[in-house]
Amino acid sequence: MKNTKDFYNKTASEWADKWYDDESLIPYIKEFFNYLPKKPRILDLCCGAGYESMRMKKLGADVVGLDFSEESIKIANERNSGISFVVEDMLNDYSYLGKFDGCVVIAGFVHIPNEKLSKAFEKIDNVLNDNGFLFIVVKEGTGKNEKSSYATIDGEDYDRDFYLHTLEELKGYSSGKFDFVKELVFENASQWEYYIFKKCSTNK
Template identity: 40%
Template sequence: MENDIKMFYDLMAEKTADEWYSEDILKPTINDFISLLPPNPHVLDLGCGPGHESMRLDQAGAKVTGIDFSEKCINIARQRCPQCKFDVKDFRILDEAYGKFEGVFACASLIHISPTELGEVLRNIKKVLVDGGYVAIVIVEGEGINGKYSILEVEGRKLNRAFYQYTLNYLLKEAEKADLEYVHEGYLDEKLKKDGWRNYLFKSG
């Protein structure tokens, strides 16, 4: 399953970049997030894909490091958004190698983290946040695996990219264990909210 997720993003990297570098639907979400942080904050784009939202974080005034385990995505990110720093990295084993950040932007990345791994990933996010730093978690509200988004066919290959949904209550429970304090629901375009997407903001305690 893990290999399917990586293969999906490798195969879709160019198409994703072509679509999302010109799509501004998350720009207000990013501006809302950056408004919580100090001027010129260091922000980690967690699961950055080909760097489209890293670009917008940079445009909003952040100093951005993007990480993703898809080499194809990172290669495209480096080409299209050279002003940001990008590395191939599995964020499940996140550490302080890049220093600490005022913000972590986790947009549609924790959807691939299983309930058994989520707590550890949140604890690792906490480790790389400065005291009082913020994390934006953009997920689909719900429970269990979303079959509609999980099993997809790309270039004739049927891939299982394991798309997990989480309720706010579940996130609150896991975040509390990681010493992350819930702040409020952040801005998200109504089109995305109608599809079940939510933007939850947490603060490092």
């Protein structure tokens, strides 16, 4: 059975077709930007084909996008100028990218089980400036979601390891590195949860 990376390499163009014209996240991104300096340096972690990277650049940010899907990054580079995109796993050390005012993880944590969340937060902490901010988008729940994990495409079976997370889980696994700031709620109904965290001021 093919894995998460295989799934996104296979479906990269479909995600791009869907999301480059979908501006539903703009209110959330604008609210997140209210916590950041003017013209912030942003890491778009698990950026996919670069659609939200594009929108953040249009809002004035200096953006770096990171994703482990080579096909997604290929599309991101083709469709954007003035944005740096790198192929990398979010659980690896990407501190070579430098420091950032903010980091967004839009649906990236849905592929991270609880036992790896602490490591994911640690890697983000390493690249955020003091008092930097983190924007996380997750689906509410606990454990692996079987329905969202498994797919068959062109006769091939895929398991993209889709995990649900509660706010309490995120708080617990980020403890000592990040403080919860706010849940973002707008009028449009969504199956997703939107949270802002701040790097702990006492974090060393």
